[in-house]
Amino acid sequence: MTAPQPLPTREEIVEYVRANRNWGRWGEDDELGALNLITDAKRVAATRLVRTGRSLSLARPYPRHPAPNNPTPAVMYMERFDRAPDAGGSKDYQAINYHGCTATHIDALCHTWDVDGMWNGRDPDQEITIDSARWGSIDRWKDGILTRGVLLDIPRFRGGRYVTQDTPVHGWELEAVARSQGVTIEPGDAIAVYCGREASDREGPLWTADPNNRPGLDATCLKFFREADCSTVLWDMWDIRPTPYNLPFPVHAVIFAFGVAVVDAALLEPLAAVCQGEGRYDFMLTVNPINVVGGTGCLVNPVATF
Amino acid sequence: MTAPQPLPTREEIVEYVRANRNWGRWGEDDELGALNLITDAKRVAATRLVRTGRSLSLARPYPRHPAPNNPTPAVMYMERFDRAPDAGGSKDYQAINYHGCTATHIDALCHTWDVDGMWNGRDPDQEITIDSARWGSIDRWKDGILTRGVLLDIPRFRGGRYVTQDTPVHGWELEAVARSQGVTIEPGDAIAVYCGREASDREGPLWTADPNNRPGLDATCLKFFREADCSTVLWDMWDIRPTPYNLPFPVHAVIFAFGVAVVDAALLEPLAAVCQGEGRYDFMLTVNPINVVGGTGCLVNPVATF
Amino acid sequence: MTAPQPLPTREEIVEYVRANRNWGRWGEDDELGALNLITDAKRVAATRLVRTGRSLSLARPYPRHPAPNNPTPAVMYMERFDRAPDAGGSKDYQAINYHGCTATHIDALCHTWDVDGMWNGRDPDQEITIDSARWGSIDRWKDGILTRGVLLDIPRFRGGRYVTQDTPVHGWELEAVARSQGVTIEPGDAIAVYCGREASDREGPLWTADPNNRPGLDATCLKFFREADCSTVLWDMWDIRPTPYNLPFPVHAVIFAFGVAVVDAALLEPLAAVCQGEGRYDFMLTVNPINVVGGTGCLVNPVATF
Amino acid sequence: MTAPQPLPTREEIVEYVRANRNWGRWGEDDELGALNLITDAKRVAATRLVRTGRSLSLARPYPRHPAPNNPTPAVMYMERFDRAPDAGGSKDYQAINYHGCTATHIDALCHTWDVDGMWNGRDPDQEITIDSARWGSIDRWKDGILTRGVLLDIPRFRGGRYVTQDTPVHGWELEAVARSQGVTIEPGDAIAVYCGREASDREGPLWTADPNNRPGLDATCLKFFREADCSTVLWDMWDIRPTPYNLPFPVHAVIFAFGVAVVDAALLEPLAAVCQGEGRYDFMLTVNPINVVGGTGCLVNPVATF
Secondary structure, X not given: OOOOOOOOOHHHHHHHHHHHOOOXXXXXXXXXXXXXXXXXXXXXXXXOOOOOOOEEEOEOOOOOOOEOOEOOOOEEEEEEEEEOOOEEEEEEEEEEOOOOOOOOEEEOOOOEEEOOEOHHHOOHHHHEOOOOEOOOOHHHHOOOEEEEEEEEEHHHHHOOOOOOOOOOEOHHHHHHHHHHHOOOOOOOOEEEEEOOHHHHHHHOOOOOOOOOXXXXXXXXXXXXXXXXXXXXXXXXXXXXXXXXXXXXXXXXXXXXXXXXXXXXXXXXXXXXHHHHHHOOOEEEEEEOOOOOOOOOEEEOOOEEEO | OOOOOOOOOHHHHHHHHHHHOOOOOOOOOOOOHHHHHOOHHHHHHHHOOOOOOOEEEOEOOOOOOOEXXXXXXXXXXXXEEXXXXXXXXXXXXXXXXXXXXXXXXXXXXXXXXXXXXXXXXXXXXXXXXXXXXXXXXXXXXXXXXXXXXXXXXXXXXXXXXXXXXXXXXXXXXXXXXXXXXXXXXXXXXXXXXXXXXXXXXXXXXXXXXOOOOEXXXXXXXXXXXXXXXXXXXXXXXXEOEOOOOOOOOOOOHHXXXXXXXXEEOEOOHHHHHHHHHHOOOEEEEEEOOOOOOOOOEEEOOOEEEO | OOOOOOOOOHHHHHHHHHHHOOOOOOOOOOOOHHHHHOOHHHHHHHHOOOOOOOEEEOEOOOOOOOEOOEOXXXXXXXXXXXXXXXXXXXXXXXXXOOOOOOOXXXXXXXXXXXXXXXHHHOOHHHHEOOOOEOOOOHHHHOOOEEEEEEEEEXXXXXXXXXXXXXXXXXXXXXXXXXXXXXXXXXOOOEEEEEOOHHHHHHHOOOOOOOOOOEOOEOOOHHHXXXXXXXXXXXXXXXXXXXXXXXXXXXXXXXXXXHOOEEEEOEOOHHHHHHHHHHOOOEEEEEEOOOOOOOOOEEEOOOEEEO | OOOOOOOOOHHHHHHHHHHHOOOOOOOOOOOOHHHHHOOHHHHHHHHOOOOOOOEEEOEOOOOOOOEOOXXXXXXXXXXXXXXXXXXXXXXXXXXEOOOOOXXXXXXXXXXXXXXXXOHHHOOHHHHEOOOOEOOOOHHHHOOXXXXXXXXXXXXXXXXXXXXXXXXXXXXXXXXXXXXXHOOOOOOOOEEEEEOOHHHHHHHOOOOOOOOOOEOOEOOOHHHHHHHHOOOEEEEOOOEOEOOOOOOOOOOOHHXXXXXXXXXXXXXXXXXXXXHHHHOOOEEEEEEOOOOOOOOOEEEOOOEEEO
């Protein structure tokens, strides 16, 4: 753990975000957001991080089963068809309201907003219709995210198994974790913050079983993510609840304020093990969002390759 | 076009497939199939194909709208939630029976079988249950497909715009296309066969609007894919109908016979344009299937990077 | 067929509807609409129509299968659960976008509107939200429709099998049919207009396979339904297309103008046969809408009892 | 409360059911089950119970919202369409896995079975397929249930507000309730057993929030329902858990053993109030199941008319 530091006030956070948001940075009509930081050169460089060729998924299983933190389970149903002579096949139907705590998914830029508006200052009353999102929808990112990924392993840094309710992750701790891991974060990177959710879930209660009380990241992480100038954040736990700030989206504000792509409910425990095994905390990351025109996000399977 | 060659008989095809299928090649319990050909070294090599860093999606738009070749359209519905003070967000619900002609998706090894059984000889009556697929389901491929992709551009080779009903693609033509493009296919590659579907759809009728009459690939392509020892096939058009062979799965037999990962309804027109622009027909390909435990496939967004 | 009469102009129809709509008739806040005409006494009287006790369904089968007039098929998927010792059960999942031509369903008062507004003059921009309908939703009718039903059998009157594109049903014909059947329509009745759809579908093409050309009812039926002061309309075919009037909802205007409950895609061929067999054209009708709070309608199974 | 009586053993219950089940009673191929008891004459008589004409719904609201006893909430999503000039409409999409504790629904005869088989002795391995139920599916009842309904009001009989975990409802109590209410149950009746669920839910916890501990009916009610020779059972609470008998379906056995139509999660509190107000415990009941071919049940809205 890092030494305690005084927390900012709500007003200081709001002021910081207003002063530092990326609106207009890539033009008023930009819907790529921080993915603009992933230049062609950045992609080439990301591929050169691959040395052993080992790949692994950062996706939790498609959540079909009801659970205290899975109030609207995903649906999967089977079909079978016959095709003579003596042949056939199987099909299935999948349905999901994927935003939430159980399915690994990506949030498009239209997913959240605050009093000042959506990404780049757009008005949700104009852009979010009964039919679809007309601004910052997931299809804008259909060419995929291919960049350098960096894991920040909180439990290892702390010497524990997982983040608990009384020990939120602050922005300065993320800095310290990076330093202790000897990894330098670069613009356009995807930062994966591992909080030990799977271990926490095994010991129970399930993360966000109580939506009003759950461990996670403090709003001071906002400043860290902004200064890191990252393109993407992946996490297993996210905004702690409750917070002392009374902000609608303490850390999820990275979406509308900084244009950052957020992958919620990533599976990071196996990644942490591989990072330790490989002796490095950076890797090539690919996230290929489904081309859902007007969608607010989608299921994804982020893959790390070493 | 290549010079006409005599077609094999149904029996010759069946015999070829039986004699050359990959069952047991990677062990009786193997569920990776031809993805075994993508070794760590193959992945490393694939990343080294990236030179300019240009990425593009090979996914067609999520098919919400009814169409003659989209009899069971995908569903996407919006939600909006409020979070005081003056903040909020949007969510959506997605549902799809994705196998078919309109959505870009991947077929798991359990998707098809013939009289001899599923991949590796398993019995569909045992493995396909009302709940899920217990063998060859898509979650087995959750660590993703990262390999060398090769585009075979049929319209360019033929000097036309798209493959028509009376000019099916034969295996020997695929060989000739590769030669003419100066590209050598290697084990574990992903082969993308571009037939000009988008151009065909623009001139109409939509591909597979009539499920019994549609242009595509002849069963002689089976031998080509087997000899190429590819891991993956992507295509915009696939098995021609009708065929002279009375086979249940003329070309889709690559799934159960060879263990090949098949990406149906890929969007290849933009890829063909980029290949011409970049002056090369190979690239790094990533396909990251969703971790649907027991699923028969899933929506995917294949991404090519040059 | 009745003798041809001159058609009204668009303006005459619009003027008629404006002058005769039921807005305010049962109070400004009324959401029951013409179901107010089904008084307790009307219900008692309806039950007294039951003499032989014969019941039959007026519902078409749940439309799971794609068809030219079923662009968004209903979904039904099976589950099975085990419960030791040696016992178990089956469940299923049903999903449907039921408005359209194939599923027998009821339209709530919020289903349609024109330039003057929804039922009772409400503004759809206020009442239809991304979450639900807040005015005229189907739950307002949860206590059910129990009233006298009257069948008007067009094919029998005409001596044909079904209504065709060039012989629309006019309001004066409905009057003539009732007279010829010896049936007097009373306020609050449910009028079932049988056009012979099943016979038409058997000879093809399916009704509304071409959404722009289909046989059905002319807008002159509006006046008939208003003068009949019916509570409910059931039909197998409805608004003919094209019409000479350029009205957004030629006959479906009964919903927002008169507050009439409309049951679309009713199965009336068996009812016509029973009416002939029983020698009468009135019966007790029950329609019990599902209590979908905020819904725009629902699947129903109207049942006629003689 | 009635005086305690000794409980039967598991073997006695099994033996009673085996000796008294209705298999073969209406023929080996019968799929109507106890609805055979609703003859034409029974229907006529049911209509004559209507005296004041008052109707009310016995359906709980469509359960869209997650809750401890609603692990798979129903889905409803809105659409809006425009139709010039200045007109339009609203539609919605509904999806539900309706079996369970929250949605008012009917169980088809295929819904449950025990070691001896399904209704009429059929084998579930033959009749329940991945596609649908081929025996005892809900479409067999599409002509509806129109019969005499009888309410048995347990809280009123007991002088309490609702049935609790430690006071299960036994068969002999149902007899006593009927006697105390002065109502005679007749063959083919629909019996509505009111346990006070809504009051119990208001005081919490929600009924079946814990699936292993919930108040309800004891298996001795089986004998009562069989001797009553009822066609239909409606209830707000059903099989108590745990039971002393280790039976897979203590009271839900009425489905496969006696062929009884069961309406789960009926809303009976308003009915109890109306029965008291009207001073009678019988009424006309209509239940009109949706014509879902091969379905295991469906949502219903039972309507009582006095």
